[in-house]
Amino acid sequence: MASSSLVLPSISLRRSSISTSMGFKNEIPRISIKNLDRGGRVFMSIAVGAQTTVVDDARFKDYKPSCAFLFPGQGAQGVGMGVEAQKVPAAAELYKRANDIMGFDLLDVCINGPKEKLDSTVLSQPAIYVTSLAAVEVLRARDGGQGIIDSVDVTCGLSLGEYTALAFAGAFSFEDGLKLVKLRGEAMQDAADAAKSAMVSIIGLDSEKVQQLCDAANQEVDEENKVQIANFLCPGNYAVSGGLKGIEAVEAKAKSFKARMTVRLAVAGAFHTSFMDPAVSRLEAALASTELRTPRIPVISNVDAKPHADPDTIKEILARQVTSPVQWETTVKTLLTKGVEKCFELGPGKVIAGIVKRVDKSADIENIGA
Structure with missing residues (x-):
């Protein structure tokens, strides 16, 4: 487990014990947002007399997974x-x-x-x-x-x-x-339900080629039908989301970009856009x-x-x-x-x-x- 960057003051803090439904028990101090610095890093603090305990949003940044x-x-x-x-x-x-x-x-x-x-x-x-x-x-x-x-x-x-x-x-x-x-x-x-949209998986192309395919399709449709890469899944498999006409244009052009195949996804619409x-x-x-x-x-x-x-x-x-x-x-x-x-x-x-x-x-x- 990644080491904690939580630094506790040298006096006792009242803690609340929280049991999660997955069988883990975690003791955490009550915290409140203190400020957001210009670098976008969030800090939280607990006031204890004249002391404060600071927890950085990036406390897990150097995690080492096993x-x-x-x-x-x-x-x-x-x-x-x-x-x-x-x-x-x-x-x-x-x-x-x-x-x-x-x-x-x-x-x-x-x-x-x-x-x-x-x-x-x-x-x-x-x-x-x-x-x-x-x-x-x-x-x-x-x-x-x-x-x-x-x-x-x-x-x-x-x-x-x-x-x-x-x-x-x-x-x-x-x-x-x-x-x-x-x-x-x-x-x-x-x-x-509010708009005609869809998703399609592009099989056999790298992400750069899929982006070029999206760009080519977008030249043929209006703003409401634009498409973009929505899921960067793995090499050779990227999902594109957008307006229905844009998705149809992607499917029509895919072979000319050397895509192995396209698979229309059984989802309600253009997720992640x-x-x-x-x-x-x-x-x-x-x-x-x-x-x-x-x-x-x-x-x-x-x-x-x-x-x-x-x-x-x-x-x-x-x-x-x-x-x-x-x-x-x-x-x-x-x-x-x-x-x-x-x-x-x-x-x-x-x-x-x-x-x-x-x-x-x-x-x-x-x-x-x-």
């Missing part, structure tokens, strides 16, 4: 997920707790579908969040599983998976995370009313591929995440460059494992499903 948990995003869902979780009481319990928030039997949709219902943005996001955290409990119940969980010193998730990672790291409770994910899915669906602007204010309001704590381990952001410690900064980044390109390729490369030895993908599907292997064939990654 074992990482990676959580999937939308698209990893599949009918039948959640079956394995029912064999582990702690995992099965998460679905029961989810029902109170969702207002219906989420497990039934996960196991029985129908696929069209499970694939919808408003359902797939909560379903993946719960199933991914259920996978943590499945691993915990395995011989040596608790030891693996205890050894995790960095975590991250692809788009939606960032919320799962934050819940695992104790930044917010299981319930609060699910409420945010539920609202996020609804807000993104509503934003998608300005098309999602209407969702931001709703997310900001929900995040503002959510208790969010400093993660106990680094959680890598999709927006800038860096870990953050300050709760207010994390909230701001989560709101921006829906309109910002996903920097997943940079995240995976950084973990590998920093020397991570073992990765686990927790949740439905094996999308993350495939991406990691595309970045480095020798990478050690294991999938834990539920």
Whole structure:
């Protein structure tokens, strides 16, 4: 685990003990935002008489990963997920707790579908969040599983998976995370319904060529149909988002740019672009009313591929995440460059494992499903 940069004064501080739903206990001082310097670094302070305790948002900057948990995003869902979780009481319990928030039997949709219902943005996001955290409990119940969980010193998730990672790291409770994910899915669906937009994966090109393809398509459409790279996934696989006519232009031109193939994604609309602007204010309001704590381990952001410690900064980044390109390729490369030895993908599907292997064939990654 990354060493803490929290410097305590030499007098006793009253602390609040917080138990997260994932079984971790974290003692943290009550903190408040003090200032934001010109370099964009956030500092928090606790006044204790004449002394102050300062926590830098960049406290995890020099993290040295050895074992990482990676959580999937939308698209990893599949009918039948959640079956394995029912064999582990702690995992099965998460679905029961989810029902109170969702207002219906989420497990039934996960196991029985129908696929069209499970694939919808408003359902797939909560379903993946719960199933991914259920996978943590499945691993915990395995011989040596608790030891693996205890050894995790960095975590991250692809788009939606960032919320799962934050819940695992104790930044917010299981319930609060699910409420945010539920609202996020609804807000993104509503934003998608407001305009004709789409996403497409471009297979077989590097990011520079994909950008050139986007530029060529944008020359043929109006401003409302512009496209951009939305997901930097891994070498040879980049997702483009934008207006429907722009996406169609990308698909028509892809072969002339030597793309191997294009795959239209089964999502509601142009995620991770300005098309999602209407969702931001709703997310900001929900995040503002959510208790969010400093993660106990680094959680890598999709927006800038860096870990953050300050709760207010994390909230701001989560709101921006829906309109910002996903920097997943940079995240995976950084973990590998920093020397991570073992990765686990927790949740439905094996999308993350495939991406990691595309970045480095020798990478050690294991999938834990539920």
